Amino acid sequence: MKDEKLLPAARETLERYLKVKGMRRTPERFALLERVFSTGEHFYVDVLCEAMELEGYHVSRSTVYATMQLFLDAGLVRRHQFGNQPAQYERSLPGVSKSHLHLVCTVCGRVREVRDSNLTAGLCDRKYPGFKAYSCALYVYGECGRCQRRNQKQ
Numbered sequence: 001m002k003d004e005k006l007l008p009a010a011r012e013t014l015e016r017y018l019k020v021k022g023m024r025r026t027p028e029r030f031a032l033l034e035r036v037f038s039t040g041e042h043f044y045v046d047v048l049c050e051a052m053e054l055e056g057y058h059v060s061r062s063t064v065y066a067t068m069q070l071f072l073d074a075g076l077v078r079r080h081q082f083g084n085q086p087a088q089y090e091r092s093l094p095g096v097s098k099s100h101l102h103l104v105c106t107v108c109g110r111v112r113e114v115r116d117s118n119l120t121a122g123l124c125d126r127k128y129p130g131f132k133a134y135s136c137a138l139y140v141y142g143e144c145g146r147c148q149r150r151n152q153k154q
Helices: 003-021 027-036 045-054 061-074 117-124 145-153
Strands: 077-080 088-091 101-105 111-114 138-142
Touching: 003 027, 003 061, 027 045, 027 061, 045 061, 061 077, 117 138
Parallel strands: 101 138
Antiparallel strands: 077 088, 101 111
């Protein structure tokens, strides 16, 4: 699904989730959803809070954290913990978002997504007795090219 079609699908998913759970449709939830789905990058909650403030939309930090948990439960974001860094999130849509690898530099902390359809298909399509898999995540830790070049110069 193309990026411009992700936000309407995400809105629909959130609407459905809130209705089923009997939760309110607050403007903050939908403003945060729009901001989350406007980027294809991983993000920290603190950066999301700052971005909302820069756009002139004040949302308390506790509201943002609570909304991220709601989005997690609804399948609209995935939470990642790369090494000892704070948690990062990325947008996700059930049945739409593709599984991918995360290359994590242990020196600078940068994270790069890589699609390897053979590997992710082998992991995600695997059948496990008594378990239904929805997605998979694989983290590969190492040193990025930028850090390698910097270390070679030193």
